[in-house]
Amino acid sequence: MLRYIVRRVLIMIPTLFITSALIFTVMELPPSDYFETYVAEMAAQGEKADMSRVEFLKKEYGLDKPPVERYFRWIAGFVQGDFGYSFEYEMPVSDLVGDRLLMTILVSFLTILATWLIAFPIGIYSATHQYSWGDYGLTFLGLLGIAIPHFLLALIVMYFANVWFGLSIGGLMDPKYFNQPMSWEKAQSILAHIWIPVLIIGAGGTGTMVRSIRANLLDELQKQYYVTARAKGLSPFKALVKYPLRMSLNFFVSHIGDVLPTIVSGSELTAVVLSLQTTGPLLLRALQSQDMYLAGSFLLFLSCLTVIGVLISDIALGFLDPRVRLQGGATK
Numbered sequence: 001m002l003r004y005i006v007r008r009v010l011i012m013i014p015t016l017f018i019t020s021a022l023i024f025t026v027m028e029l030p031p032s033d034y035f036e037t038y039v040a041e042m043a044a045q046g047e048k049a050d051m052s053r054v055e056f057l058k059k060e061y062g063l064d065k066p067p068v069e070r071y072f073r074w075i076a077g078f079v080q081g082d083f084g085y086s087f088e089y090e091m092p093v094s095d096l097v098g099d100r101l102l103m104t105i106l107v108s109f110l111t112i113l114a115t116w117l118i119a120f121p122i123g124i125y126s127a128t129h130q131y132s133w134g135d136y137g138l139t140f141l142g143l144l145g146i147a148i149p150h151f152l153l154a155l156i157v158m159y160f161a162n163v164w165f166g167l168s169i170g171g172l173m174d175p176k177y178f179n180q181p182m183s184w185e186k187a188q189s190i191l192a193h194i195w196i197p198v199l200i201i202g203a204g205g206t207g208t209m210v211r212s213i214r215a216n217l218l219d220e221l222q223k224q225y226y227v228t229a230r231a232k233g234l235s236p237f238k239a240l241v242k243y244p245l246r247m248s249l250n251f252f253v254s255h256i257g258d259v260l261p262t263i264v265s266g267s268e269l270t271a272v273v274l275s276l277q278t279t280g281p282l283l284l285r286a287l288q289s290q291d292m293y294l295a296g297s298f299l300l301f302l303s304c305l306t307v308i309g310v311l312i313s314d315i316a317l318g319f320l321d322p323r324v325r326l327q328g329g330a331t332k
Contacts, residue, residue, distance in 0.1 A: 005315065012307050019303045020078075024071045027292045033063060034087045034290045061085060061293070074293070078300060084293025088286070093294050097279060103172055104278040107194060108262060111202045119206045123213025128240070130218065138210065145207030150270040154200050158274070169196050170275040178277070197274055201267045212251050220244035246320070253320055256313035261302040 035054045042048065058064050061084070062073050077084060083093035122142075126135045161169045173189040180186060220226060221244050229239040268280035279298070286295035 004318075005311075008311050008314070012311070015307060016300075016304060020075055020300050021071065023296055023299050023303070024067075024074065027290075027296050028067055030290060034292065035063070037290055057085075057087060074296065078297060083297035083301075086286070086291055086294040088289050088291045088294070093297050096294070097282065097298070100277055100279045100282055103190075103276070104280070106190075107172070107197055107201070107276065107278060110194065110198045111205070112259060112262075114198055115202045115205045115209060118202075119209035119213060122206075123210045124217065124240070124245070126210065126214040127217035127221065128236075139214075142207035142210045145203040146211070148203070150201055150204060150267050151273045153203060154197075154270050154273040157196065157200060169193070172197070172277050197270065197276055200274070201270055209252075213248065216248035216251055217244055220247050249320060250317060253316045254313050256309050256316065258306075259309060261305045261309065 035058060039051075039054065062070050065073070074084065081094070083097075085091070086093050086096050089096050122138050126138050129135050158169055172193050173186060174193075177186040177189055221240075223244075226239060226244050229243060230236070234242075268284050270276075271278045271280035272284065283295065283298050285291075286298065
């Protein structure tokens with residue numbers, strides 16, 4: 001196991017190096033940079049940009065240097081914890097992302113937790129009561145959750161909340177608490193608002209997980225070891241939990257590689273529709289405005305989380321299922 005982990009960690013280094021090079025290349029592909037776009041926008045509005053400040057920032061952050069030099073300068077800063085400077089927001093990226101990152105982690109963590117708590121009992125029930133009315137009804141609801149996009153569901157919920165109750169459900173807190181330090185009143189406001197995006201964002205994930213649990217569990221229930229355990233007199237619940245349920249969790253554990261970046265990035269379009277103070281809208285805006293340090297550092301951070309998540313899922317699979325071998329070599 002230790003040799004496997006060391007080998008995977010060593011493989012992660014060139015993987016992240018190639019990923020960072022691809023991210024930087026994509027950010028460099030547009031013919032203009034943030035400052036050229038900014039000057040053009042100011043000119044279109046009939047205003048004159050402060051060219052002295054533009055030139056100062058270009059020189060300060062090496063935008064007048066060759067691309068290769070800028071790339072290594074960016075990577076060196078990222079490794080040291082310096083994620084660069086956001087030109088649009090005029091502040092360091094680490095300061096800009098801080099509060100939004102905490103809100104994103106909170107929303108995503110509660111969404112994942114709610115998804116698991118709802119999906120597992122429903123998936124187990126659907127598998128053990130195959131083709132019953134309950135199975136059909138829950139399957140229909142799950143398919144609705146999968147079919148309806150998050151942002152569309154958010155628009156529908158916002159419309160009916162406004163028409164029926166006269167409520168505005170956007171945001172994660174009352175406007176008066178924006179940019180304010182955490183307090184008991186602010187925490188209460190967050191708790192009062194957060195359950196709506198949690199349910200909306202979790203709808204699709206719940207439906208997908210229910211279908212996956214049902215399909216994997218049904219496959220395990222047909223295998224000989226379960227039939228033999230039942231024939232020997234083991235109770236249905238013990239036979240289910242001890243064998244098929246454990247084996248059907250492989251997909252769940254392998255999904256960890258996707259969970260970590262999702263916790264940080266959040267559901268971008270839904271966050272825009274609901275006006276959530278998370279990192280999703282921030283990333284979309286950075287990509288639109290070519291705020292390269294903000295967008296590039298964000299994407300590279302998500303890449304790091306993806307690689308780490310895949311490593312964790314592979315190790316967990318090795319412990320969960322003895323059929324998964326972490327060592328190479330042919331089987332006899």
